[in-house]
Amino acid sequence: MSFDSRQRYIVLACLAYVCLALAWIFLSDQWLAAIMDLTDVVWLSSAKGVFFVLVSGLGFYFVLQGVPAAGEEKAGYFSLSHILAGQRLPGWLAYALALILIVTVQIIYVRITGVFDHAPLLVLFMLPVILSALLGGLGPGLTATFAAAGVTAYNMQPAGYFAIGNVFNVFHWCLLIVNGLTVSLIGEAMHLARLQEVGRRRQLEETSLELGASEAQFRRLFQDAPVAMALVDRAGGIPAQNARFESLFGYSRAELNCLADWWPRAYPDPAYREQVKADWGVALRRPANNAVNAQGREYRVTCKDGSERLVRIYSISLLDGVLFTFLDITESHRAEQRLRLWTESFERAQVGLVISDARNNTVSAVNPAFAQQRGYGCAEMTGLPVARLFPPERQDDIRHLLQTLTEKPHVVFETEHVRKDGSRFPVLIDVSVLRDPQQRPLNRVAFVIDLTERKRAEQALAAVQAHSNLQQARARLAILNQMQDANAARLRAEAALAALKESESRIKLFIDYAPASLAMFDRGMRYLAFSRRWLDDYRLGDRELFGLCHYDVFPDIGESWKAIHRRGMAGEIVRADEDRFVREDGREQWLRWEVRPWYLDGGEVGGIVIFSEDITARLAAKQALRNSEARMRALIGTIPDLICLKDLSGVYLLCNPALERLVGMKEADIIGHTDYDIFDTEQADFFRGNDRLALEAAAPVINEEWLTFAGDGYRGLFQTVKTPVSDADGQVIGILAIARDITLLRQAEENLRAINANLEVRVAERTAELEALNQSLESFVYSVSHDLKAPLRGIEGYSQLLREDYGQALDDDGRFFIANIRTGVERMGELIDDLLAYSRMERRKLDSLTLDLAVLVDQAIKEKADAIAASGAEIVTDLPSVRVRADANGLSLVMRNLLENALKFSAKAERPRIDIGFRLEEDRVVVRIADNGIGFDMLYHERIFEIFQRLHRLEDYPGTGIGLALVKKAVQRMGGDVWAESVPGQGARFYVQLPVAKPDK
Structure with missing residues (x-):
């Protein structure tokens, strides 16, 4: 109690x-x-x-x-x-x-x-x-x-x-x-x-038990949630935070009692703190019925240890506060940045890079620089046999070298590559081998350097050596000339001198236009020869260097370089593949250079040749390639869908962490294996069957399959899209599979089907009820019409007899009363007829036909010819042949009623005038019926189209108040619209909008 x-x-x-x-x-x-x-x-x-x-x-x-x-x-x-x-x-x-x-x-x-x-x-x-x-x-x-x-x-x-x-x-x-x-x-x-x-x-006790269980469940979910969560009340207090919140940011419950404790710790920057406060203020003021901030916002939060985390914060408005959820996206954000940098660097790299499959010796991927050097497109080279890159006569050597790579992790060698057009060029190849956990070769990664310019420089160096030999020959020829006959010696000397000059001219031309920086010095470091590229690279312009000392041309040259020159004069070949320099303008430059001695005929060193090549762009491209690869792998790793790439034989070439969770294996253990190595035979047959369907269709194939994750045991319905991958020539080289979890989507679809089925049943029931109601209403309307008209006919008949038989015996008041009775009976009959017409308009079936608007308007004018003549109104029409889609009877009723309305309210005008015109608006036609009558106030615009609504006294303007309501109902049922415009004392304009009839095909 x-x-x-x-x-x-x-x-x-x-x-x-x-x-x-x-x-x-x-x-x-x-x-x-x-x-x-x-x-x-x-x-x-x-x-x-x-x-x-x-x-x-x-x-x-x-x-x-x-x-x-x-x-x-x-x-x-x-x-x-x-x-x-x-x-x-x-x-x-x-x-x-x-x-x-x-x-x-x-x-x-x-x-x-x-x-x-x-x-x-x-x-x-x-x-x-x-x-x-x-x-x-x-x-x-x-x-x-x-x-x-x-x-x-x-x-x-x-x-x-x-x-x-x-x-x-x-x-x-x-x-x-x-x-x-x-x-x-x-x-x-x-x-x-x-x-x-x-x-x-009893109800309170049950509710209390349910609330207690719900609160306990919420607390367990709150504390065990894998994302950081904190509850903030409307006053700014922090009554609760879960364990993940403390582990993520490092702040304990005792340290954060309210937002005043949180702001200076999490956002030490005052300007940024005020920005975050404003955003949180919006969330704290949001009412509970506007519950969830579905998109979230990203913020930088300073942890207790001083580190900064990037988090996406979502808010859920509750009755007594706001629940904030903190999703840590720091690592994914860094991974996205790394992947973007790696991709850009890979695409812009100027050094050739190729990755090949060590099992079938085919090209897996190349960068644009590698493909352009050989006249191919990147996609065109994917799947190309590695042997196609080498001349036929070197195939045995290449096979032997590839066999050697199965035992060695790294090899550098020089060879020739063949372009798509068949031409050849020298290359230096640096190959590294990637192996699986069983140390079996998996892929080969090769950096390929075009040696064309280097070979040309070496040829120029050889020409310089030949020039030196010619000088020595000329000296010996002079001694010989002294010992021989003067005339014969002179002739031979002249011939040799001419040949020597011709040879020197060719050598000088070759050195001048060598594509590399090249210079030849004697033992005093005086210039003997130099290329134009040398002048350009060292910004010497057109300066004549022959005979000048190198140290005079570059007085700031360091002692380290002089030591290198001395080592070259001593007969040592000194080189550096990657050497960093900082130019005068502050730019960083990487060079590959070589100092090589040249020899006289006696074998002694005659001087040195310096060769240098700017490899800044090449190194930048190599680093960009590494960064691009890292970014690409990070991007694939962040995608929640299952992604894998297979070749035509079903061997896995690529996969993401989501697929690793499915099979319970690492990517290194998956790559190089087929479905039969990973799944049971039935599952593998299913996957390979879908692969073949996609390959046969040469188009994406979508299928659904139930998958169970080996990592956590999760089982869900996945929609898999398998797409054939083709090269630039349209040749299919593999298949890409992307699977998305649609378990929740299917459950929602099933719920929607059940709701739709229930809705269809309810609609059918309501339709049957409405049909029965319409039939009852129709019977009622006709019954009422009959029951109302019967006494009216009696009143009309008796009043007529009374007027005819006793009219003379009645005084003026009596005859006035009889006239009022007959007028009321007549008006009541009109009202009943209009009500029946309005009711029939609600129920009658409409026939949508193509009608000529001008013909219908002319018919309405002819039907009202007597009324028009009696009023003296002028009718002006501007209706060319315009066809509309409408019901013939309904549109005729609309035109008659609007014409009657215009005649009625313009009757008291000095010169009544009615204008009927039209205009086209895209796929609609708007008919205008305008008069110069009394008009009306637009405040009553909606009222004039309501049934029984009148703006004037019955004695001034007769009518039942149903005509315009009947017009609106008819136009709406024909898919159109009706409205009016007016100014009191300046007439009224009624507009009827109907669909234009489309021409027959």
């Missing part, structure tokens, strides 16, 4: 006890007075009795307060505690108790009535009435009331008869009945209130 109903019950029981006790004390005092003379002490006795009753009543109240309410589990039993708790007695017991109490009181009354001179003592019978009502409710209370009324009526004088001979007794007897009824109703109300309170308490 609730607090209120229990208290009411206890208070009422105590009051009943007090009343009955007081009545008993007064009666007992009267009994004592009847026995003895107690005039001096009767009031003292009464006072003691009253004091005793009040004290005992108060004690009774506290005793009842201490009695616990009857529990729901004891509803099947009954005891004294149930009575004290206010529970209803069983029906048979309550009625029996009521009768027993009445009989008991009657026995007591019979025993004591002589003492009170046969007074009725009605107060004695209130005790059984009150107890019966309190313990049994309305029924037992009424039983006790009416039983007490009967007994007291029998007891009153004259006793023994059901008659009351005293008005005072009648009043008390009626008061007994009224009090009994009141107490019975109060008892019933108290029992009903108790039942309601029990039901509410």
Whole structure:
């Protein structure tokens, strides 16, 4: 029992006890007075009795307060505690108790009535009435009331008869009945209130249990969530944060009591802190019905250890605060940056890079520089046999070299490559071998350098050596000329000199236009020869260097270079493949250079030759290639879909971490294997079958398959798209597979199908109900029409007879009344006809036909010719042949009503005029009917199209108020629209918009 109903019950029981006790004390005092003379002490006795009753009543109240309410589990039993708790007695017991109490009181009354001179003592019978009502409710209370009324009526004088001979007794007897009824109703109300309170308490207990379970589940999910979460109340306090939050940022619960503790720690930069505060303020002010920030925002958060994390923060508005979720995207963001840098570097690299498959000796991938050097496209070279890159006569050497690479991790060698057009060029190849965990060769990565310019430089060096030899030959020839005949010697010397000059000219031409930086020096480091590229690279312009000392040309040359020159003069070949220089303008430059001695005929060193090549772009390309590869792998690694690439034989060439989780293996263990090496035979057959379908179709093939992840046991439905991969020539070289988890999507589709099926059933039911309702409405309308017109015809007939037969006998008022009756009957008939037309327009079937608008307007004008002539209105039409899609009867009704409306409201104009025209708007035609009548205020624009709405008195402008409503209904049913424009006193313009009929194909 609730607090209120229990208290009411206890208070009422105590009051009943007090009343009955007081009545008993007064009666007992009267009994004592009847026995003895107690005039001096009767009031003292009464006072003691009253004091005793009040004290005992108060004690009774506290005793009842201490009695616990009857529990729901004891509803099947009954005891004294149930009575004290206010529970209803069983029906048979309550009625029996009521009768027993009445009989008991009657026995007591019979025993004591002589003492009170046969007074009725009605107060004695209130005790059984009150107890019966309190313990049994309305029924037992009424039983006790009416039983007490009967007994007291029998007891009153004259006793023994059901008659009351005293008005005072009648009043008390009626008061007994009224009090009994009141107490019975109060008892019933108290029992009903108790039942309601029990039901509410049960509901509250169930709700409390559900809320407790839900809160416990939420707390477990909150604490065990794999993402960082924190709860912020509307006042800025942080009442909760989960374990992931503490592990991610390092701040414990004790350190963060409110946002004031969070801001300076997480956002030490004041400007950035204010920006984040503004964003969070929006989330904290968002109402709970606008629950989720689905997109989230990215912020930089400073952790306790001083590191900075990039997180995406989502917010969920709750009733008492906001739940913030922190998704750490630091590593994925870095991976995206690395992948983007690696990809750009790979694409822009100027050095040739090729990756080949060590198992089938085919090209797996090349960069643009490698492909351009050989006249191919990148896609065109993928899958090309490695042997195609080398001349036929070197195939045996290449096979032997590839066999050697199975044992050695790294090889550098010079050879020739063959371009697509068949031409050859020298290359230097640096090959590294990538191996699987079993140390089997997997791929070969090769950096390929074009040696064409270097070979040309070496040829130039050889030419310089030949030039030196020629000089020595010329010296020997001079000695020989002295020993031989002067004329013969002169002729031979002249011939040799001419040949020498020709040779020197060729050598000089070759050196001048050598594509590399090349310079030849004697032992004094004086220039003997140099190439134009040398002048350009060292910014010497057109300066003549022959005979100048190199150290005079470059006075700032360092001692380290002079030491290298001396080593060359000593006969040593000194070279550097990658040497860094910082130019005067601050640019960083990488050179590959070589200092080589040249020899005289006697074998002594005649000087040195310096060769240098700028490899800055080549090294940048090589680094860019490495960065691009790293970025590409990072990008593939962040994609949640399963991605893999296979060759035509089903061997895995590439996969991402999502596929690793599926098979429970690392990428290194997957690459080089087939489905049969990884999955069971049935699953592998299924995958290879789908691969073949895609290859045969030469187009993407989509299939769905259930997959179970070996890593965590997750099983889901995946939609897989398998796409053939082709090279530049259109030759299929492999297949790309991308699988996406669609488990939740399929569940949503199934739910949507169930909802649609249920909706279709409900629509069918509603359609049937509407059809039945329309049929009933049609019957009702025709019945009403018939029932209304029948008395109208009677009124019209009798009024006509009255006017014809008794018109002369009536005075003017009588004839006026008859005229008003006939006018009202006529208007009522028009109103019924218009209502029937409006009803038929709602129900009638429309035939969408191609109609000539001008023809329909002309027909409407002809039908209203008499009315037009009577009004004297001028009709102006501008309607060329325009065809619309509409219902013929409906459009005719629209034109007639609008024409009638224009004639009616322009009748009082000095020269009535009606203009009918049209305009085209894309696929719609707008018909205009304008008049120069009284017009209307645009405030009432919507009202004029409502049924029974009028803007003018009936006496001024007759009508039923249905015409324009009928026009609007007809136009809307034909898929059009209608509206009006007007200014009071300046006429009105009505517009009807209808679809234009499309020409027949």
